[in-house]
Amino acid sequence: MTHQIIPPLAAHFIWHPDDEDAIFPVICAFRRYLTRDIERPFSRELNIPTFLYSTRQPLLAPITPPAKLAQRDVVFLFLSTNTLMNEAWKNYIDNLPAYEGYAIVPVAIEREGQQHALTGRLKNLNFIRAFDWLSSPLSEQYSILMLSHELYRYGLNDIAPSHTGIESSIKLFLSHAKKGDTGLKHAESIKRFLDNSNMKRFFDANEISPGFRFDNEIENHIKNSTIIAIASDAYSSRYWCQREILCAKRERRPIILVNSLEHYEDRVFPAASNIPCVHITAEPLDEKNILRILIAALLETIRFRHAHKLLKYYQNQGWIDKSAQIFARPPEIQQIVDLVRNNDEKISELTICYPEPPLYKEETDWTDYFKLTVSTPLWSSKDNELNMRIGLSISDYSPDGYERHNQNIDELKRFSQSLVRHLLARNNKLIYGGDLRDDGFTQFILEEATVLRDRLQVDQLYVENYLAWPLHTKKENMRWYANYSAVVKPHKVAIPADIRDSISNPDSFLEPNCPENRYIWSRCLTKMRQQSVASSDVRILAGGKLENYLGKMPGLLEEFIIAYESHKPIYLVGGLGGLVKLLCNSINEKKITDDFTDNWQTTHNSGYEELQNIAKRLGHHADYQKIRDLVENIDLTLLAARAGLSIEDYQSLMNSPFVDESIHLILKGLRAIKNRGAVLDN
Structure with missing residues (x-):
């Protein structure tokens, strides 16, 4: 795989499909901590790339092993009887790569999974004994803590991972009011929990500030620690607590605030802000809440160190x-x-x-x-406005069980959120042709625009949405638009002239429930796509499904062909999966994928053959031979030049699985087009 950037860290997860019920919820819970929450797109959380590997056929292993994508790749391999007693899986495991900076972390979800350590690739490796806690009421908390620690140890710790003792542990500085209030009790509970469990090898919390003097010894501890500031009623009024926080901020250390107020605080210390906060009410502090605090401290340490490494890397790359x-x-x-x-x-x-x-x-x-x-x-803050009309061709696709595409579809949504934010912030108009369903990409884009409009404090921030007939005949669709009236400008696309006489009532919704009606829908969708592309200066394509569509061919494929034949600058974001990934592969290899053939489409889409027969008779069918000739003869140099990118950058865009890199390259190309003074027309 060709891509331009090599981020500091990537996390990979491999599991047998028969273990999915037991372990996939744990993987999902852990991923929520590693990736920015799409429900809270402006949150300041980790954004570590994650990749998933499994199969829909229990007797077969995943098709490919995790690739070397980052400076350090941490591979979590979940093992059980199902992996042990399957020759395909054993061969797959034994052939996992052995690169520098490529760490395999075996996780035994059943006791039998440890038998993998006897021979082969995993011989003599230390296993996480997940079976010790998976049946516990606190299984999620222990899972996240254990996995997070291994991610830190192998992915971000500059000390060799072979050092599992005090050298590689995270140093905690427990900052609290020193008299006997809640803060001291909570600090003692955390310290006692660490001393009496195997967490001692994860965290070094020997130093609870014992007195009232802020001396060099305390300052030196802070310089090398993650600070847990336990905010009790007395905390902010204590001078020495304030000094500890100020020192941690000055030294740019990771800090979390544990809010354990009982009654009232007359003034929140200003320096104790701009940091993550965990709310605790229980006293005495129970095991669950101690784990919550430790998880927050560990994840903030990971986030802090990852952010520094990532930004330094981007700085070296010239970003x-x-x-x-x-x-x-x-x-x-x-x-x-x-x-x-x-x-x-x-x-x-x-x-x-x-x-x-x-x-x-x-x-x-x-x-x-x-x-x-x-x-x-x-x-x-010095960025210039682009003032362009940017067409978005983004839609979801059916997952394949992580057999070939090893990213969750939420990465496509995360890309869409970030892309929309950065395009609208540069005063671009977004052009989108999509349906109006709950949780669809149209709603996704409009909600992002609504939030951004408030954040930027602007009166106008428009997304233009093109809607084909008969979709705009439905009153509920117009009500749907009304909910986003401040940011969306709807365009109702008229019925094509060649089918107007076939429609008895243009004001009534037509169900696509027979081949004749589906043909009418296909003509209307084609016209909508033609108008949407024509009104755009450039087109960005990502994702896209190959089955269960209503047009004459997959929607993103049709939009690509219209845009290409109209000489529009096109940005193909192939690394995030879906139809666009297959299109990129076809262009690069100059050999079209079987998915873009009449036979494949007819086999995988019910009623498609009947639609094609009607369309052929009337001269508006999908000509897959023409599509083959077009795709296999695309000049990649011309495609890149139109988009304002070098061919190397364009190939990176076509292949990169990283959201930041994809958006960086799109913005780079748009700035180049803007600097040329006009969008190219040839």
Whole structure:
């Protein structure tokens, strides 16, 4: 696989399909911590690439092993009787790669799974004994803690993973009010739990500040620790607690706040903000809540270290200003003051880069006032507007059980969220032709636009949505539009002239319940796609299904052909799966995939042959020989040049499984087109 960037870390998960009920919920729960929550797209969570490997046929192993995609790849291999007693799986495991920076973490979900350690690729490796806790009421908490620690140890810890003792443990600094209130009790409970369990090899929490003096010893501990600030009623009023937080902020250390207020706090200490917070009410602190605190501390340590490594890498790649100061969380004014004071720089000359997503407009008033340049890898306060009409051809697709495509479809949604945010923030109009169903991509795009409109505090932020007849005859669709009236401009596409006489009542909805009606739908969808593409300056394609569609061919394939024949700049995001991935493969190999043939489409889509027969008779069918000739003869150099990219960058876009890289390349191409002064027309 060709792609341009090599991120610091990728996580891979392999499991047998017969173990799915037992282990897939754990994998899903862990992934929610590793990837940005699509339900909270502006959250500041981890964004580590994750890849999934399994099969729909229990007797067969996955088709491919995890590839070397990052500087460090951590492969979680879930083992059981099902993997042990299956020769295909044993061969698959024994042939897993052995690269530098490629760590396999065996996880025995049954005791029998440990037998894999006797011979072969896993011989003498240390196994996670997941069977010890999977039946526990706290199985999810222990699973996330154990998996997170191995991800940290193999993926981000600069100490050799073979060091499993105190050297590789995460150092915790428990900051709390020193008198006998809730804070002290909670700190003692955490320390006692660590001392009396095998968590001691994960965390080193020997240092609970014993007195009232903030001396060099305490400061040195803070410089090398993750801080757990236990906020009790007395915490913010204690001078030494304030000093500990200020020191941690100055040293740019990971911090979590444990909110354990019982009654009232007269003033929240300002420095104890801009950090993750865990709410705890229980006293005495029970095992579940201690695990919640430790998970939060471990994940924030991972997020912090990953953010630094990722931003430094992007800086070396030229995405970020070479002189930029790297922050693992959004900047605070006190940190800027310290930078200016210590480095003798002018504040207006500083550039600060922090992880995605960008800050709210209200949060950047002070940076604008001081003319401070703030940025994320994909955005800068100095960015210019693009003012383009950008067509989006993005839709979901049916998963294949992670046999060939090894990403969850939520990566496509995550890409869509981030892409829409960055395009609209640069004052582009988005052109989309989609249906109006709950949880569909149209709703997804419009909700993102609604949130962004409020964040940017602008009066207009439009998405233009093209809707084919007969969809715009349904009153519920118009009510659906009404919910997003502040951001969407609907375009009702008229009935094509050649079928107008076939429709008895243009004001009535027509069900696609017979070949004749399906032909009418296909003509209307083609016209909608033609108008949508014609009104766009460029087209971005991602995802796309191959089956169960209502047009004369898969929708994204038709939109690609219309856009290509119209000489539009096209961005093919192939690494996120679906039809576009197969299209990219066909273009690169100059050999069309079987999925884009009449025979495959007829075999996999009920009623398609009847639709094609009617369409052929009337001269509006899908000509798959013409599609083959077009795709197999595409000049990749021309495709890249139209998009404002080098051929190397365009190939990276076609293959990259990474959301940030895909969006970076799209924005790079759009800026190049803008700088040329006009969209190319040849």
